[in-house]
Amino acid sequence: MSGVDQLLQMMGQGDLQGISTVAVQEIPARKAEFAGIDALPPALVKALADTGVKNFYTHQAWAVNLLRKGRSVVTATPTASGKSLIYNIPVLESIISDPASRALYLFPLKALTRDQLSSLEELGRLLAGQVQVEAAVYDGDTDPQTRARIRSRPPNILLTNPDMLHRSFLPYHRSWQKFFSGLRYIVVDEVHTYRGVMGSNMAWVFKRLRRICSQYGHEPVFIFSSATIANPGQLCSALTGHEPEVIREGGAPSGKKHFLLLDPEMQGAAQSAIRILQKALELGLRTIVYTQSRKMTELIAMWAAQRAGRLKKYICAYRAGFLPEQRREIEQKLASGDLLAVVSTSALELGIDIGHLDLCLLVGYPGSIMATMQRGGRVGRSGRDSAIMLIGHEDALDQYLLRNPREFFALEPESAVINPDNPSIMRRHLVCAAAEKTIEMQEMMVDSEARKCIKSLEKDGELLASRDKSFYYTRAGYPHKDVDLRGTGQTYNIFDHSTGEYLGEVEGVRAFKETHPGAVYLHMGETYVVQNLDLETSAVFAARADVNYYTRPITEKYTEIVDVQASRATAVGELCLGRLKVTEHVSAYEKRLVRGQARMGLIPLDLPPLVFETQGMWFTLDNRVRREVEDRRLHFMGGLHALEHGLIGCMPLIILTDRNDLGGIATPLHEQLQKGAVFIYDGTPGGIGLCTQAFELAERLVSRAKGILSSCTCENGCPGCIHSPKCGSGNRPLDKEAAMHMLEVLAAEQCGDVKRKVVSCRVEAEDSYMKEDSRKNDNVRIELPYAVLDIETRYSAQEVGGWGNCHLMGISFAVVYDARTREFVSFDQEQAAELGTFLEDFPLVVGFNLLKFDYRVLQGVAYYDFSSLPTLDMLREIEARLGHRLSLDHLARHTLGTNKSANGLMALKWWKEGEMEKIIEYCRQDVAITRDLYLFGRDKGYLIYQNKAGKKVRIPVAW
Template identity: 40%
Template sequence: MQAVTSTALDPAELLHRLRARTARGEQSPITHVEQVPARDGHPVDWPSWVSPALIEALAGHGIEQPWSHQAAAATLANSGTHVVLATGTASGKSLGYQLPVLSRLLTDERATALYISPAKALAADQLRSVTRLGLDGIRPATYDGDTPREERDWVRQNSRLILTNPDMVHHSLLPSHQRWAQFLRRLSYVVIDECHAYRGVFGSHVAHVVRRLRRAAARYGGSPTFVLASATSGDPGLTASRLVGLPVEAVTADGSPRGGVTFALWEPPLLPDISDDGADMIQVRRSALSETADLLTDSVIAGTRTLAFIRSRRGAEVVASIARRSLNEAVPGLGSRVAAYRAGYLRDDRRAIERSLLSGELLALASTNALELGVDLVGLDAVLICGYPGTRASLWQQAGRAGRAGGEALAVLIARDDPLDTYLVHHPSALFGRPVETTVLDPSNPYVLGPQLCCAASEAPITLADLPLFGGDAAQAALDGLTASGALRKRPSGWYWTHRGRPEVDLRGTGGGPIQVVEEPTGRLLGTVDPESSHSMLHAGAVYLHQGVTYVVDDLNLEDAIALVHPEEPEWTTQARDVIDLSVVSVRSYVDAGPVGLFLGEVDVTSQVVSYQRRRIATGELIDTRPLDLPARELRTVAVWFTVSPRALEAAGVSPADFPGALHAAEHAGIGLLPLIATCDRWDIGGLSTANHIDTEAPTVFVYDGHPGGAGFAERAYEAASEWLRATREAIASCVCESGCPSCVQSPKCGNGNNPLNKPGAIRVLDVVLQSLADNS
């Protein structure tokens, strides 16, 4: 292994080195540098109730005193108060819940505790942390999908601190709660880590899993205290209370020290003008993936331990592959110090990568947000964020991965050629000095509540006394509907599940079990892909990347949930294209603003991947478009939409012939900018625009939640429509391109190949909408 000696560059010097790779005299890619100052810590004495054995064990690992926020949250939890600790990354939230939990387990040999995290890597990290303390009698153990069947009985019968995830609580613990009776009877604490990750439909499902857990524990006499940990978020107490269904007190004053952070906003340079026929000159920016790969390469050469966050699984593979190749060209063998990390890897592969990073064998990782959460990545110097991650909470969570030893750190946000990213790197006030978003979840979503009530009924009959736990009137209405449909049967003693098997409920909204990716020549299982992504990632002919190796998909069998691939190095990439149809089901609320109407309501969306394009890797040239025969998907969800009268558009200078392009461009930009307002990213939402929709009988732009029943994003857009659409209009108008580009109105997920688009028309459409809404206010 090629050794690299750390040069211990300070952030300013490292940033200068990264900047120096651009041509002399070229406009700097750095649009803004924010200096986040260092902060002194506020240590306090150990609370009197903390176990002396625990204090001694912590001292043996260099922890002499807790920080003020750790002691405050721990003391509340020890007194039986449900509490959420919402402080910054690397603030030591783990100790805030370890103190009450481990003290109770050490002083009461019968007590048990359950730790729930959204990611397996985080649970494994916590297991290492607790095991390192060497405390007798606690027997911590993970219980997740990677736990071998033969070990699960031992964990259930012997472990007093079980580390798991919501999926295992839902699929394993609760359906067989009778076997867990002793554990549940003695359950003292439930820790819910990284609770800000439970948003949208996933968060709504987890809220009911927690309620079912509370009901099961109460059945056996258990009444645990809930301790939640969260990144900084808007109103964490309210969010935590909505998640667990109980009053929760928030501790937000961060008493930990923090090294200074140099945070740079980086816009990749424009590429030279290119055209297909020498006529229409098109300027595009260098891809954020290529830019991030180069910055990662330069960081490794400088001896800087770096983590690059990439939005997609494929992107993480691409960045790691480019960086490895560049490093091996510079110093043979140096590329082995870089790896990709993402969901879908097999357990042994993930654990090997985590060990190599912790040991220093790996110097850099290109990772999806699988490493965004609190895995303790000690000693990282820099974080590269390839594309805005969708929320300010995630941005700061990712940036906080560096500088864990309290030293200075560098974070760089590399903008994608995307409306929101372009807007943010030129409007730093939208990122810095603003509070982070409130986590959005809605346990009353009928598409969540109904299936979860079926799960609860299959575990034990639902009684009238249970109704307040599951939502009161909303639960009663859902039970009536389930009874009428035959899913449940009502008897004097309660509502009963009527089927033999358990209800099939997908917590994460992925559409079912994962698709296995199998190398056809050898039969080797490479990894998995969620069903929702499989139509676009694993269709026949798709190019699929796995740990730096390129494969081509031979066959996708959805019925058997398997995709067969073979290794190949084609000279092209593939991109799926889809068609969407939308119909209005109902209107919940609307604003009549004269020529403009603003609506919120339910819609039915039908989408189908119908073809894919092949483009040359070197030039991006379109080779061909090939048809696909995949089933359509149906979705009932919530949408926000606006209509504009044709007369108003024509008065604003948009001719009828330009209606489709103007509305389409406004739709794309609106989708791109919505994450500025709502807790989502553009892959959580979809859209449709038309010059004359059959249901509205007017030019219309729809933006909808990409989850059954909605996830709260459309509601937020409706509530803040003027703010959202004003930012959208400004993003389009301020872009330097003439006719539209990926930085303003083109979309990477457009099923119509970004055609037609009319940038000037989009500005005029939004002017009409904004003026009408202002006149109506």
């Protein structure tokens, strides 16, 4: 019996008391599937065979054949499926046919770079008799002499990381002219890591890279490799502008895996993980333990080592913040077997070669299915049986998944989100771009958002305009040094207070919370107490100390609404999306005993507030809800606070995020709103698109939170439903029953006699027109009634003083298509209120730019709240997908093969001439086109548009 089987038997027989196995899923072994790659150079075929590669998996063959045709490709197959061959084969083939050919390999971590260099050097030696293949690493560890030699005589393959591309290649591209002139392929490994802040920065780095490549006469082919995510093609396109072929199905073999969901019951996830790790070490199983934080990584490694006896030397922690040489030593010991167990943050999630592993312990849900699959993919690479064990934390999300294991195993990977339009990110990269090459206002990189940003930079003196304002220069010689690709703020360096030894680094926002004066800081199993946080020099000084307590920051937060970008009615108020100004003040910290977590005291801090603007969404609750809550003798503020925790806690179930990427504020009376509100915001200055995505899925968010709170059996609230481990006010006050009432009314479809849909404009196709016919055994499509609306105005935007005054434009006619009668109904301006009453009878109102235009115009002529109607605004859906707008005419031309009969200016002319019938007929035709686009998208799941390259492309839609 294998060690994995023995451990599973122990779990099944209850040998580890207090750890309950909630569910087990067996992931069956998979056989290899092979395909051929035709006409490879004989020397390359022989070299590959000498390394043991004689056959190609189906996904490898498919990808290589596409790349040889000049197509960009993204391979999103499981870990350990041989993705490196996909880029090595075409790159080596191009070098054999043209020794001047060059390739750039980008890896997010230095360790990945070193792994790949070894493989390339071996292939290079085997090809030496036929062609000279040179490969070199150019990163922060490369010495100055080697750097100079590489620049003057660049190798065929240059391996580096995003930071070096940004700081050393692009600003000094003239020194790399020979390399850029021969650049044929750009390899982007682990592209799924380029999301959030990192991805938003990288989108600009890639824009700058393509800009420089075009200067040297090339548009390289991109080769992406990714973990399993929902939108690999969309992510790669958003990052680079290239629309790659997507390969998801892998042909690589894999051993059988056992996936267990474990409930630690009373002892907690960390202690349970240590007990299982002890058993695994005794059985000789090579194990990786993943945690959710740096502090927990250090604590589990330290506690496990204390209990391991003679096996203590085989356990080690691994996390970001360690010095490069420390991380490399740990990686080598894992690969060689000198270490049997490593406790890690997500830093070891990627494909660094650490050898064969048998067991993966996830201490808490990683926050996404993508991360779960990626971390679990670390085990079983040798083809032997392996096991993955997810040990649930006490928090709401983990407890919900433990109570609903079928739902957990059915979850699909999430979409990766980036936001290149983040103002603070865009500003810095535009300045860098101008330093590399003068910015022309007509170049592709300068879209409408960039134009606004350039004007702002000009106003602030960071960019200087030419006389005719067609070119922009930067006065900064090397602005790149001030741009951190992995964050939007500054970094603090941590030093040993006594010796001055450099310990690591911490991001600016985290520095205030984790390395404030008095904070307990853990590093490589050692405990330190922070003596000083120097704000002027961005340095932290910490002294070694043995303490029996840990620290937790206490924060105060305030928010100001800067701009409302979208809103819609709920049953008891509004759901809004917009820009927020957040002020967060770390005002004090608690000391708590490690054993028992008893509070030892509260120590005030004198730190400046952190102030930043970001994207956010917020629910308002009318005063009626407050009266209802207080009439029941419940705590209104406690309910709002619990509602905030509940919504944030289940956010990872609907979008790719970690709760630590989000912030929240609950207030019983917001100064600007004059009512109670719950705010959720992106924790990154400028925002990275998380709340924008959640706003569209808010109905699902409310439903999830309601399910989590109602399924928890506690009476007053607990870590399994409304307690948050990162609450800045110590989880006080909280009222679960009040929060449940708020979720009930938010989820209601109507309030009094007025129908008001909660949240999402999206209408799920299955729910909207598929119903089960009880008289038959098959599904019958029943089309629910809907209306399609369009209006024509009396005055132009210019005549009323701009688009901001569209409520003054008046309406000549509004036309509605009634799907019940299949007839068109017309309304004039005097009938605008009747129009609202008429539309109330439909479960869905469809249109194109209804929310930002039609409804605002109508609001100026009728006392009716059109925004309360259940609306599908197709333009907003398209803009959310593409990041930019398309005209109705463009979509009709490429999707339906038809054109609009006229335009809005012609309709204004007809109004002035009294040609009413022409206006009505034109408006009817627009309504018919809108209807046909809606039906096409509803039934087929996509629309078609023509991209900038002149190619017709599908836009996925879900209405």
